[in-house]
Amino acid sequence: MTMEFTDRVNRVEPxxxxxxxxxxxxxxxxxxxxxxxxxxxxxFPTPENIVEAGQDAMDAGHTGYTTSxxxxxxxxxxxxxxxxxxxxxxxxxxxxxxxxxxALYEIVQSLIGEGDEVALLDPAWVSYEAMVKMAGGDxxxxxxxxxxxxxxxxxxxxxxxxxDETELLIVNSPSNPTGAVYSDEALEGVRDxxxxxxxxxxxxxxxxxxxxxxxxxxxxxxxxxxxxxxxxNGFSKAYSMTGWRLGYFAGPEDLIDQAGKLHSxxxxxxxxxxxxAGLEALETEDAVTEMTEAFEERRDLVIDLLAEYDVDVxxxxxxxxxxxxxxxxxxxxxxxxxxxxHVATVPGSAFGTPGYARISYAASEExxxxxxxxxxxxxxx
Numbered sequence: 307m308t309m310e311f312t313d314r315v316n317r318v319e320p321x322x323x324x325x326x327x328x329x330x331x332x333x334x335x336x337x338x339x340x341x342x343x344x345x346x347x348x349x350f351p352t353p354e355n356i357v358e359a360g361q362d363a364m365d366a367g368h369t370g371y372t373t374s375x376x377x378x379x380x381x382x383x384x385x386x387x388x389x390x391x392x393x394x395x396x397x398x399x400x401x402x403x404x405x406x407x408x409a410l411y412e413i414v415q416s417l418i419g420e421g422d423e424v425a426l427l428d429p430a431w432v433s434y435e436a437m438v439k440m441a442g443g444d445x446x447x448x449x450x451x452x453x454x455x456x457x458x459x460x461x462x463x464x465x466x467x468x469x470d471e472t473e474l475l476i477v478n479s480p481s482n483p484t485g486a487v488y489s490d491e492a493l494e495g496v497r498d499x500x501x502x503x504x505x506x507x508x509x510x511x512x513x514x515x516x517x518x519x520x521x522x523x524x525x526x527x528x529x530x531x532x533x534x535x536x537x538x539n540g541f542s543k544a545y546s547m548t549g550w551r552l553g554y555f556a557g558p559e560d561l562i563d564q565a566g567k568l569h570s571x572x573x574x575x576x577x578x579x580x581x582x583a584g585l586e587a588l589e590t591e592d593a594v595t596e597m598t599e600a601f602e603e604r605r606d607l608v609i610d611l612l613a614e615y616d617v618d619v620x621x622x623x624x625x626x627x628x629x630x631x632x633x634x635x636x637x638x639x640x641x642x643x644x645x646x647x648h649v650a651t652v653p654g655s656a657f658g659t660p661g662y663a664r665i666s667y668a669a670s671e672e673x674x675x676x677x678x679x680x681x682x683x684x685x686x687x
Contacts, residue, residue, distance in 0.1 A: 410437060412568050418438060421443070432656050545593070
């Protein structure tokens with residue numbers, strides 16, 4: 307039997323980050339010692355109080371369906387968290403999802419149809435492009451690599467890229483893969499363009515709690531943006547809960563109503579006891595602070611190590627990634643690095659920015675030192 311597959315799946319490639327991670331796992335299964343600097347996952351365990359909250363919820367019988375949008379207590383806590391960030395959303399304007407990736411998927415599917423234009427800021431997280439293509443949308447891309455991955459100096463380029471035909475702009479600050487945190491002036495420029503051209507904006511804030519000496523602004527707090535911004539966040543990164551799959555989005559109630567239909571007919575709801583663990587997570591500030599301080603120390607370590615080999619990188623202000631410039635085809639460089647040095651990274655072309663490799667410093671200092679040393683020994687630095 308020959309199966310015929312739809313255009314929407316034929317338009318996209320598998321996730322490059324997950325593909326590299328799978329290759330690293332395969333090499334490890336063969337006995338190789340791989341330094342995995344590809345994965346976007348904190349190397350810390352989920353804080354024990356969050357684990358206990360999930361276990362207690364199971365013991366209490368919270369193992370059945372919940373309201374599709376999420377348990378009221380969690381949506382109330384999320385609304386309070388958003389209020390602390392300056393965003394005003396009622397519980398009816400929030401949907402809890404199985405991971406922030408699902409939130410983004412539901413938003414794009416609800417807003418974008420065949421031929422609709424979506425603007426991305428490159429380098430952009432790999433799944434944005436795939437989600438837009440699956441929805442039938444067309445991409446307009448703005449390259450930030452010439453401005454050290456900062457948006458403010460590239461606002462003229464963004465202005466040239468968007469128009470009245472642009473339906474959606476996706477802004478990710480702090481950024482994956484660069485760690486850039488966009489300035490208030492940059493966000494005000496986004497606001498001006500969004501208002502001028504009547505563009506809806508997704509503000510992906512999944513790394514908002516992981517920053518170094520800066521306070522990122524939520525785009526939806528700016529004047530004129532409350533009714534055109536959809537804010538996405540989750541629990542995977544800040545609380546080291548990647549495998550728990552818990553995220554959320556907040557936006558105008560009409561979007562929530564429409565996206566809620568997709569949500570209810572696909573995933574039904576986020577897992578019941580995981581939502582209770584998320585409720586505990588929102589009260590867990592000390593662990594977030596400790597992890598962020600560790601990430602900052604690792605960032606500084608990697609920058610110092612690279613400087614020893616005269617490699618200069620843009621300084622990340624958030625998340626736990628940096629973009630390493632490579633003097634070769636980045637796909638070939640990353641494949642060679644994992645085969646020769648057994649160091650896993652992700653090619654920049656996967657993010658729309660060839661000529662770079664993404665390094666994740668969500669690894670111990672010992673493994674980071676080992677990884678940089680191996681790359682240097684094998685001639686990759």
